[in-house]
Amino acid sequence: MAQLFTPYTLRGMRARNRVVIPPMQQSTGVDGMATDWHLAHLARFAMGGAGIVFVESTAVEARGRNTHGDIGLWNDDQIAPLARIADALRRDGAVPAIQLGHTGRKAGMQKWWHGHGPLTEADAARGEAPWKAVGPSALPVGPGWPTPNEPDTGQVEALVRSWGDAARRAREAGFEALEVHGAHGYLIHQFLSPIANQRTDRFGLHRMRFALDVAEAVRREWPDDKPLFWRVSLADVADGGLEFEEMVDLLRSLKDRGVDVVDCSSGGGISSYPTQGKSVSNSLTFRAELAGRLREATGLQVMGVGLVIDPQTAEGYLQAREADLIAVGREALYNPNWPVHAEVALGANQDYATWPQQYRMYLVRRAAAADALRNTDMTRSTA
Ligand SMILES: Cc1cc2nc3c(=O)[nH]c(=O)nc-3n(C[C@H](O)[C@H](O)[C@H](O)COP(=O)(O)O)c2cc1C
Structure with missing residues (x-):
């Protein structure tokens, strides 16, 4: 049986399979609140058969937003629309999951469709005025970027x-x-980096301090029966961030603080955005071996991500023990039914049993009708 479609349990969480929808920002929040767009967008992935569906990076502070459209959980009013999304994901068979984030000195950008540069006073006319970001040190991301406050x-x-x-x-x-x-050169990553963090207090002398304290603060509030994932940029080697051995050290310490899964991402470096002219591939193909080594060295579960397009490749990473979970991002935007289609492609489900029950009977009949039509067409073409 395809491993991709075996159930996955971790602490008290049980996912129906190992396909994960990774966090994907929609820049469509209103005052940090999730909207009906988020509900429809995310529920569609659950209907398409994903095992775990992550809500996009959700800001822990208003000033940590990437754009004015980021959603957040910095106040209690923001809980209700997200609770509605969590319920919908659960109802449609997926584990409801969420990413928390803070973009640090990369905060205050234009939305993608407005250019994705730093916000300027000109953006204020659209109601999207710049705000003062915070970073470990008063060092901008790159030339032309605003200088963040140093707390x-x-x-x-x-x-x-x-x-x-x-x-x-x-x-x-x-x-x-x-x-x-x-990851992605955001606040936690900035604290880890000797380029972005030049502090002389304990958060600078020990650059992992901030990450470790965050892990403790989160674990104190996050129940023991629920898993905790941590996203890292595995491409750091080329970006003035962590070397592999430092990454192993960090992850072992995070594991001691209750982190269960390392999500091996890449891209979005410490310096300007995109990564200072360096081409860091975000395909898992180039990182899978490294991810496998991290898995072995840390004993953490591994989530692999990056241009996973065909089901056989996804299955291959699991078989090679380079990952335990596979995240499928843009390919799922292209086809939100990727999981149920992949299941058929890997021979695991030919009877629509894992499709939404509202569709099943009709799809079985559609398949029979399509077969009959094909036979008729073949008879006509050979007649
Ligand atoms: C529209 C979009 C928004 C994204 N937003 C986030 C995000 O909120 N947090 C994050 O860690 N990564 C984000 N990413 C990166 C994805 O989680 C994923 O790692 C990346 O797209 C590579 O996987 P893929 O090749 O399967 O798309 C985003 C990607 C896309 C396409």
Whole structure:
């Protein structure tokens, strides 16, 4: 049987298969609130058969938003629309999951469709004025980028607390898995980087301190029976971030603090965006071996992600023990039914048993009718 379609259990979570929809920002929130777009967009993946569906990066602080359209969990009013989404995902058979994030010095960007550069006063005319970002040090992402505020030690501690508070709200919204966004050159990644973090207090002398404190703050609020994921940028080697051995050290310490899964991403480097002219492939193909080594060195479960397009390739990563879960992002935007189609392609489900029950009978009849039509067409063409 295809491993991709074997159930997956971790702590008290049970997913029907190992296909994960990774967090994908829609830049469509209103005042940090999720909307009906988010509900429809995410529920569609659950209907398409995914095992776990992640809500996009959800800001732990208003100033940590990437764009004005980011959603957040920095206040209690933001819980209700997300609870509705968690319920819908559960109803349609997927594990409801959410990523928490803070973009640090990369905050305050234009939405993709407005250019995705730093917000300027010109954007204020659209109601999207720039705001002051925060970073580990007062160092901009790159030339032309605004300089972030450098918080004092007490303010960094408050930042850590905001992660715990958001985790509490994610729990109250009913999510069953949570991911900390520690990648893509965002706040946690910035604290880890010698380029972005030049502090002289304990958050600079020990650059892993912030990440470890966040893990503790989140785990305090995140129940023991629910798994905790952590996203890293595995392409760091080329980007002035963590070397492989440092990554192993970090992940072992995170595991001691209750992290269960490392989500091996790439792209979006420490410096400007995109990664200072460096071409870092975001295909898992180029990182799968590294992900497998991380898995072995840390004992963490691994989620692989990056241009997974065909089901056989996804299955191959699992068979090679390079990953335990496979995330499918853009391919699922292209085809939200990717999981149920992949199941057929891998021979695991030929009878529509895992499709929504509302569709099943009609799809069985459609298949029979299509077969009959094909036979008629063949008879006509050979007549
Ligand atoms: C529209 C879009 C939005 C994204 N937003 C996020 C996000 O909120 N958090 C994150 O960690 N990655 C984000 N990503 C990256 C994806 O989670 C994923 O890692 C990446 O797209 C590579 O996987 P794929 O090749 O299967 O799409 C986003 C990607 C896309 C296409």
